[in-house]
Amino acid sequence: MENLTAEEIEKIEHEISLVPVKKAACIEALKVVQQHRGWVSDESIKAVADLMDMSPAELDSVATFYNLIFRQPVGRHVILVCDSISCWVVGYENIREYLTAKLGIQYGQTTPDGRFTMLPNVCLGCCDHAPALMIDNDLYKDLEPNQLDEILNKYA
Ligand code: FES
Known part of the structure; x- marks a missing residue:
């Protein structure tokens, strides 16, 4: 989980606290990472998946489906x-x-x-x-x- 900063983890845990099941916060969790880094790398997918009790593949499929999550570096x-x-x-x-x-x-x-x-x-x-x-x-x-x-x- 060392890929995520303490601030990112805190924000993601806050999002998790707002929903009945962890998975329901997965898009918001990806948005937290994207806000901090501009995009969501494979390493970040793994780290967020750990927090969400999801497999990286499952989270990646959500991220790919949701087209406002960027899986490659983007411009400013x-x-x-x-x-x-x-x-x-x-x-x-x-x-x-x-x-x-x-x-x-x-x-x-x-x-x-x-x-x-x-x-x-x-x-x-x-x-x-x-x-x-x-x-x-x-x-x-x-x-x-x-x-x-x-x-x-x-x-x-
Ligand atoms: S088709 Fe709805 S805003 Fe472009």
Whole structure:
């Protein structure tokens, strides 16, 4: 368990205390690690699985299913581009293409300066304001490509 810091363990144990069975806190536990480290390594999966009384394989399958848990290193900021139906209908491709050209990265890639990683994402829950994307915890709606430079400039 030496992979986790005392602070991480304390936060994870707090999450466990809020639910009836340990496993129910597994996503929150992974989020704690991600908040501290930016992503969740194999070693962290093993350490968290120990705490949750789960096998690493079981926890890994949850982490892989939940697409906001990053299993590979990501940039300082993560851009989640919604590609679900409402955003697709109103042409989210214009947003993705602008970002790809501007940042020089495809989905799953990180800019060479480590500033942004861009990922596709399922519905961000604001279909009536499509197209939408999220950067870190900030949601942007009713997007036009010409708004993107100003948005990106907020993230160093
Ligand atoms: S489909 Fe994009 S926000 Fe719902």
